[in-house]
Amino acid sequence: MWLPTAWQIKNFSATTAAVFSIYFFTYFLVWAVTTPLQHSLIPEITAYASLLFLPHGIRVLATSLVGAMAIPGMNLAELLGNYWFWGIDSVVPLVAVSIASGTVTWLVFEGLRNVRINGYYINVTSEPPPFHVFLLAGILASTANAFLVTAIMEGGMTVGHVTPILAAYVTGDTTGLLAIMIATKHVMPFVGQGADWQPISRVAHSPHFFCSDQGRVAATNE
Template identity: 30%
Template sequence: MKASISSAVGRAIYIFVLYFVAHGITSLFVFPAQTYLLGTTSFFASLIYLPHGVRILSTWLFGWRAILPLFVAEYTSQVFFLPEDALATIRPDLIVSSLIGAVSGFLAFTVLHFAGGNFSFGKSSKASWTLLLVAGGIASAFNSIGQSILYSDSIAAADLALVLVIYALGDLLGLFICMLLMMKVFQWVR
């Protein structure tokens, strides 16, 4: 029992730190560059959203046990990294928003499971990169639609399609970059 509690705490800390760092990189470097190059479309979506990669890979490795640490990391990252004006806009719905993000990966893998996808949470060290990207795409759809509905009052109707495209592109690029980094880390560790 004691070992399972310590492994659960370790897993939660691991997920939290990776998510927090990924969110920090996105907030401090990616989003300012995006704003400089493309102007301000929305503070809701980033063209390279690294935390989505952490979401998908954590869920692939740990299944439902990743949801709570992802939720806490999402909430904390938003509070810590968002500018005060953006935070003031989303604060009333931040708990729901964080929950949508935290469960999106698990929902995507569940859909794939019922569609006949072959994966086991944390039981195989061999990743199907295609399956992970498909899961990331499905999770991105769940997340972007959920967030867009939640914040529909803050997203101009004319910008909605662009925000959804930026969500999808940013999530998939973030996942792809995280997968490449994971591959390099595994090669280095060997």
């Protein structure tokens, strides 16, 4: 029976805490800054989606850097953020939306990897994936998440009502991704110089943490 070592538990916990903290902080920024401003201009859209949704940028960046290890921190941040900031207090929709939003980006990255488009930057001493790969992964993840969340929360709406909501989701996620990418474009190439990231990278490659070691290494080296 395989059991994680103390070192693996420590690094997994540190990664989860870091992802949760950053993700939840961007949730707070959306709630405290962008949502009030948006509500004063276009209140009809604000009830459903933010047009500058910074957490989506963190979803894409965290998934690229640590793979599936980002999922627990994002799921927890989604759970608390959806409850405190968006007012989803019904247990089943709250849990369903949080799991969907916290997991779908990794599923998209894995799908892209399976068609030989690598968006992972787990081997942080190598060249990062091209910007258009991040953008593609972000748009695909946003679209999938928008459909899932809308189906869970607004399943009875007609196509005419759903379409602008989906468009708002994808627009807000894409602008949030671009904002995060602009903010980090000078940081990512130097992340590999920090020794603390190397254990996280090795843990993320472990087959015990959701992903295939052989497949991930092959994709990284392509």
